[in-house]
Amino acid sequence: MDWDKLRIFHAVADAGSLTHAGDTLHLSQSAVSRQIRSLEESLGTTLFHRHARGLILTEQGELLFDATRSMAKRLDAAAARIRDSEEEVYGELRVTTATGFGTLWLAPRLSKLYAKYPELKIDLMLEERVLDLPMREADVAIRMKEPSQADLIRKRLMNIRMRLFATKEYLAEHGTPLTMDDLSTHRLICQNPNAHQVAAGARLVEELNEHDIRSKLFVNNYFGVLQAVLNHLGIGVLPDYLVESAPDLVRVLPDLESGEVPVFLAYPEELRHSKRIEVFRDFITEEISAHRKNMRDDEGSH
Incomplete structure (x- = not known):
């Protein structure tokens, strides 16, 4: 199989357009089209469906694109090692x-x-x-x-471990919980239990949700949880490594934490x-x- 034709096919499949692939390869659209037709003829199959908005890979084209994508990644790895x-x-x-x-x-x-x-x-x-x-x-x-x-x-x-944190300002206004039951009067900020997160953090959130906490804010990553906590919205479930970079946070219920992550x-x-x-x-x-x-x-x- 002609390596040069495969390189051109890969660029076309990646761009979804003869014109865009030509721009990337510094070739004319007609030159790119000729190479694709030649490759299709040599393989005895159609690689692209042509329509007004561009090109869509056929099932056979998808198979070849998977192979050229894998090749491209391997070549990138080799080039990185050489450099x-x-x-x-x-x-x-x-x-x-x-x-x-x-x-x-x-x-x-x-x-x-x-x-x-x-x-x-x-x-x-x-x-x-x-x-x-x-x-x-x-x-x-x-x-x-x-x-x-x-x-x-x-x-x-x-x-690392997941722990509960709040700001001094929040605790001064709403009080500091001393037991798990005291959390019922506070807003809990955490990742949604169904969101992709560390298992130990999810288990801690599930444990907290067993208590009657009347107000909750779910965020899909810890950066968002931290921003909400820093803006005094409630008590957040956060990784312990934040203590270093966010010295204004106060640990809440210090005996409560997740398993090791x-x-x-x-x-x-x-x-x-x-x-x-x-x-x-x-x-x-x-x-x-x-x-x-x-x-x-x-x-x-x-």
Whole structure:
């Protein structure tokens, strides 16, 4: 099969248009069309349905696009490894983690990494969906549970727990609950029990919801929960790592907390020798060590 024709097919399938693919490939629309027809003839099948709004892949086209997409990801991985230098750190590093952790813990610390390696380009992908590292949807992941995929190098970074927090202003106005039953007169702010979240956090929310709490605010990520708490809307279920970055928060019902949530760093085996992965791993390890010390100091001061 002609590699050049496959490259052109992939661009057309990705763009859904001969014109847009031509712009990307710096080829005329007619040249792109000729290559697609030639590929279809060599395979003895139709790859696209043509209509006024663009092109739609046929079933056979979808099969070929799955193959070229996989090839493209593998080629990107190979190119990344080739570009990695023993002396310099540059190029793109795609990092995926949960919205809350990425927004509230990781992003504020990245200035230290950029200070050391200003030519590094980080693509931070914050979402609850677990991206496929072996298929190169991302280079490195920080996840709130141990990854189950094969061919991954994984490192346990720390454990976190979900706890209850409120602002001093909120508690001054509404009072500080001393028992679980006292929560009935407060507004609980948490992730929806059905939302994608760490299992330990969901269990704590379910336990709290067994009590007669008259007012609730559900948000689909911890960043939103934190913003609501900081604006004095109620008592929020939040990860304990926020104590460091939000010193105005007060812990409520200090004996109540979730089970431990493990935090793992993971990356594909094939990137074991990547310089970019190495410096990111070392950076995260150092920041976790500093974070643990700050957490111990903070708990010791109370």
